Amino acid sequence: MNAPFYKFGAFGDEASLVVAFVIGVGFGFFLERAGFGSARKLTAQFYLDDLAVFKVMFTAIVTAMLGVFYLAWLGILDLSLVSLVPTNLWPQIVGGLLLGFGFVVGGYCPGTSLVAAATGRWDGLVFVLGVMAGILGFGEAFPLVKGFYESGDLGRLTLPQVLHLPYGLVVFLVVVVAVAGFAGAGWVERRFAPRPAGGRS
Amino acid sequence: MSAVPQAAAERPEPRAVRAAAPYANPYLAGIGLGLVLLAAFVVMGRGLGASGAVSSFVAWALSRVAPAHANGNEFFAEYLQSGLGHPLKDWLVFEVLGVLAGGFISGALAGRLARMVEKGPRISVAGRLALAFAGGALMGIGAKLARGCTSGQALTGGALLNAGSWAFMMMVFAGAYAVAGLVRRQWR
Numbered sequence A: 001m002n003a004p005f006y007k008f009g010a011f012g013d014e015a016s017l018v019v020a021f022v023i024g025v026g027f028g029f030f031l032e033r034a035g036f037g038s039a040r041k042l043t044a045q046f047y048l049d050d051l052a053v054f055k056v057m058f059t060a061i062v063t064a065m066l067g068v069f070y071l072a073w074l075g076i077l078d079l080s081l082v083s084l085v086p087t088n089l090w091p092q093i094v095g096g097l098l099l100g101f102g103f104v105v106g107g108y109c110p111g112t113s114l115v116a117a118a119t120g121r122w123d124g125l126v127f128v129l130g131v132m133a134g135i136l137g138f139g140e141a142f143p144l145v146k147g148f149y150e151s152g153d154l155g156r157l158t159l160p161q162v163l164h165l166p167y168g169l170v171v172f173l174v175v176v177v178a179v180a181g182f183a184g185a186g187w188v189e190r191r192f193a194p195r196p197a198g199g200r201s
Numbered sequence B: 001m002s003a004v005p006q007a008a009a010e011r012p013e014p015r016a017v018r019a020a021a022p023y024a025n026p027y028l029a030g031i032g033l034g035l036v037l038l039a040a041f042v043v044m045g046r047g048l049g050a051s052g053a054v055s056s057f058v059a060w061a062l063s064r065v066a067p068a069h070a071n072g073n074e075f076f077a078e079y080l081q082s083g084l085g086h087p088l089k090d091w092l093v094f095e096v097l098g099v100l101a102g103g104f105i106s107g108a109l110a111g112r113l114a115r116m117v118e119k120g121p122r123i124s125v126a127g128r129l130a131l132a133f134a135g136g137a138l139m140g141i142g143a144k145l146a147r148g149c150t151s152g153q154a155l156t157g158g159a160l161l162n163a164g165s166w167a168f169m170m171m172v173f174a175g176a177y178a179v180a181g182l183v184r185r186q187w188r
Helices: A013-033 A039-047 A052-073 A089-106 A110-118 A122-140 A142-149 A159-163 A167-192 B026-044 B051-065 B067-072 B074-081 B091-109 B125-145 B150-159 B163-187
Strands: A153-155
Touching (some): A013 A110, A013 B091, A039 A052, A039 A089, A039 B163, A052 A167, A052 B150, A089 A142, A089 B125, A089 B150, A089 B163, A110 B091, A110 B125, A110 B150, A122 A142, A122 B051, A122 B074, A122 B125, A142 B074, A159 A167, B026 B150, B051 B067, B051 B074, B051 B091, B051 B125, B051 B150, B067 B074, B150 B163
């Protein structure tokens, strides 16, 4: 079996939209399961008493990363056919900062705000409208920001290339860092846990 | 508003009893999310996304209001030309429709559907909605600059060990922690 199936012509463009919907259902389902339809649950990450955002994100990254690594190693998945967004370092750094500001000010990110809106949260819906306004503004200003948007162009670049280390070793290091992070997250949560009113422990 | 389940009501007491089911274990939810992402890589050869679909929608909506203006703008024109013959007949747009459905299904099964505003006890509803809009706008701009959001860059690029995605992800956390103190009143 050759993967990615779509790239090997297993099904056509019209069918890919059905696949898109099904994958989206899974994505939205697990975001909501994790509690990510709630802005308070999400932003607790930044007040350190509930690090679910970190735990869920890094567990998902490690799971998919290991799956990709082993399927490629077994010769089932052709990793060169999996699309990789080219690195443009400066706009990604500034964009990341803006996203971080928006996360704690607005309470969501684009995907989780859709889940919040779907489960009835008005603030989620308003956040989605804000995202639309931001994209509209960015598009209107695009001629002005195009130079910066295209700056820091490093092309298709992966961490193994940056670190000059074998792919498998970087995968292993990410797993080690993630596991250490999960252990550290438990400690941080206990350290910053809100104390019950009137009682000191 | 009367159809709201018991869990809907905002309870100011810190230890309010929730009628809704508790959230999933974060590691189990993370494995589920990771397997969905892996399925996208294996079946489609691409990852997940969210902001891209919103961009397609914005470009399409603008083209309905001001077609010449939208098509004359390099940024919007690219979204208008993507999709299978229509800007909204697009992979990410269908994926996002699935996200809405999947979120609704999970929320319904857990008794978490509730028409409410997520906020801390020390901010008004209007104040919270204004900040939600402002935060969304910041995210919209940031996601376009960074060529993706938490879905398309952090999760997808993170799992593929994409160098730019990891730099992006670190900056998202740095940015959020940097301003968390300023908006504490909104949440706590």
